[in-house]
Amino acid sequence: MSINIYGAGIAGLSLAASLSENHFENYKIFEKASDIRKSDTAIQLGFNCFQALKDLGVLELVKNKSILTNSLNIYSKNNFLKKTNIKGSLFIKRNDLIEILLSKIDSKKIVFNQKFNDKKTFKTDLNIDATGGRDGVDSGRIASWGVTNLSANHDKMLKELNLFMFPGMHLVTYPLTDNQLSWTYIRKSNNKKNNNIVKDILHPIDDRNFEALISKTIRLHFKNKCNYLNDNKKVLEIGDAAHQFLPHLAQGATQSLIDGLFISKYLIKNNFDEYIDNQKFSDFSRRRLKLLNKINFQSRINADVFQIENQFISSVRDFVIRFNTPSYNWLFNSYYEA
Numbered sequence: 001m002s003i004n005i006y007g008a009g010i011a012g013l014s015l016a017a018s019l020s021e022n023h024f025e026n027y028k029i030f031e032k033a034s035d036i037r038k039s040d041t042a043i044q045l046g047f048n049c050f051q052a053l054k055d056l057g058v059l060e061l062v063k064n065k066s067i068l069t070n071s072l073n074i075y076s077k078n079n080f081l082k083k084t085n086i087k088g089s090l091f092i093k094r095n096d097l098i099e100i101l102l103s104k105i106d107s108k109k110i111v112f113n114q115k116f117n118d119k120k121t122f123k124t125d126l127n128i129d130a131t132g133g134r135d136g137v138d139s140g141r142i143a144s145w146g147v148t149n150l151s152a153n154h155d156k157m158l159k160e161l162n163l164f165m166f167p168g169m170h171l172v173t174y175p176l177t178d179n180q181l182s183w184t185y186i187r188k189s190n191n192k193k194n195n196n197i198v199k200d201i202l203h204p205i206d207d208r209n210f211e212a213l214i215s216k217t218i219r220l221h222f223k224n225k226c227n228y229l230n231d232n233k234k235v236l237e238i239g240d241a242a243h244q245f246l247p248h249l250a251q252g253a254t255q256s257l258i259d260g261l262f263i264s265k266y267l268i269k270n271n272f273d274e275y276i277d278n279q280k281f282s283d284f285s286r287r288r289l290k291l292l293n294k295i296n297f298q299s300r301i302n303a304d305v306f307q308i309e310n311q312f313i314s315s316v317r318d319f320v321i322r323f324n325t326p327s328y329n330w331l332f333n334s335y336y337e338a
Contacts, residue, residue: 001026001125001126001267001272001273002026002027002124002125002126003026003027003028003124003125003126003127003128003267004027004028004124004126004127004128005027005028005029005128005130006029006030006031006114006116006129006130006131007029007030007031007116007129007130007131007132007239007241008029008031008033008036009130009131009132009239009256010043010094010097010098010101010239010253010256010257011130011238011239011240011241011256011257011259012029012239012260013098013101013102013105014052014056014101014256014257014258014259014260014261015130015259015260015261015263015264016029016104016105016109016260017056017101017104017260018055018056018260018261018263018264018265019264020104020105020106021055021056021057021104022264022268024264024268024272025106025109027109028109028110028111029105029109029110029111030110030111030114030115030116031110031111031112031113031114032113032114032115032116032131033113034112034113035112036098036102036110038095039094039095039098040146040147041093041094041145041147041182042091042093042094042147042174042176043091043092043093043094043097043252043253044090044091044174044250044253044254045062045066045089045090045091045097045253045254045257046250046254046332047086047087047088047089047332048254048258048332048333048334048335049254049255049257049258050088051335052257052258053257055261056104056261057104058100061100061103062090062092062100063090065092065093065096065097065100065177066090066091066092066096066177067090067091067092067175067176067177068088068089068090068091069086069091069161069174069175070085070086070087070088070089071083071085071086071161072084072085072086072161072162072163073157073160073161073163074162074163074165074321074325075162075163075164075165076165076317076318076321077164077165077166078164078201079318081318081321081322082321084325086161086332087332088332089161089250091161091174091176091182092176092177093147093176093177094253097253116129116131126236126276127235127236128235128236128237128238128263129230129235129236129238129241130237130238130239130241130256130259131241132239132240132241133221133223133240133241136221136222136223136244137221137223137224138219138220138221139219139221139222139246139300139303140188140189141187141219141220141303142186142187142189142217142218142219143184143185143186143217143218143220143247144184144185144213144214144215144216144217145182145183145184145213146183146213147176147180147181147182147183148181148183148202149179149180149181150175150179150180150181158173158175158181158202159175159181160174160175161173162174163306164201165306165307165314166197166307167307167308167309167311167314168187168188168189168307168309169185169186169187169188169198169307170186170306170307171183171184171185171186171198172184172186173202181202183202184247185198185214186220186247186248186303186306186307187307188307195214198214220247222245222246222296222300223242223243223244223245223296225293225296226242226243226289226292226293227242227289228242228263228281228285228289229276229278229281229282236263236276236281238256238259238260238263239255239259240252240256242292243255243295243296245295245296246299246300246302246303247299248299248300248302248303248306249295249298249299249302249331251295251299251331255292255295262285262288266281266284266285269284291331291334294330295331298331305317
């Protein structure tokens with residue numbers, strides 16, 4: 001069996017690393033860029049992907065490049081509500097994670113300057129689309145993000161994981177290695193009325209740098225339904241191509257990484273058959289798709305909860321959070337087994 005993987009992001013590299021870890025080398029990775037793209041972003045890896053990282057043989061490498069935290073501070077506007085346990089999350093620069101995954105792969109297997117087209121794929125037994133989300137539903141929200149150096153002038157709280165909820169927007173901050181801070185600012189529209197609030201929390205970021213980062217936005221999309229099987233019978237979709245989430249549960253990178261091991265496990269179980277049996281794969285993936293669709297739904301719920309604009313309803317939300325934080329054990333205890 002020969003496999004073509006399109007996209008050298010987290011999902012594609014995770015799959016390739018898992019295949020190599022299991023001594024299968026008859027694959028190639030096609031990337032549309034001219035090299036592995038550098039990114040100024042950071043990501044959160046939930047406790048539910050620790051076993052996947054261990055199976056890839058990279059858990060300790062990832063931990064050495066990450067900050068580990070077990071708690072989340074929740075604020076309503078600038079009022080502290082609660083510190084809640086999150087079982088354990090790793091915060092890592094995306095570039096560092098990509099480099100770790102690349103260390104498990106023969107670099108000669110990556111072909112650059114090659115776009116994916118599901119209607120005209122290279123001749124092979126199986127094509128894997130790991131190129132990211134497309135044609136999702138517009139959430140009506142936009143996001144800005146950045147990584148900045150922490151200084152003595154930053155508040156001590158910024159060295160922890162924080163969620164700040166405001167009417168129509170929210171802000172997430174978390175610490176990184178090298179005394180740095182990652183922040184993500186999501187709002188319902190391009191209204192700048194909250195920019196100063198965010199800036200006050202993140203001070204003392206350089207004024208020009210902050211305004212430039214705020215003006216750089218992406219629109220957030222999600223898929224109505226998660227699915228690995230493309231209409232083209234010889235294409236499997238993984239990562240955001242299969243399950244584009246809103247970022248309000250911080251599971252995008254985690255589930256993309258798990259996808260690689262999940263698909264690898266299916267191929268190994270079926271002795272790398274030369275075709276994907278749709279019924280067999282549907283049976284194999286049913287349990288996982290149920291989890292992915294639950295994550296998708298909960299992310300959309302959180303998007304609304306974090307950004308409630310009605311003052312009375314937000315006060316009810318704050319009361320509930322103070323005394324009854326929802327449990328996510330169903331998520332953190334999940335695993336990529338079928």
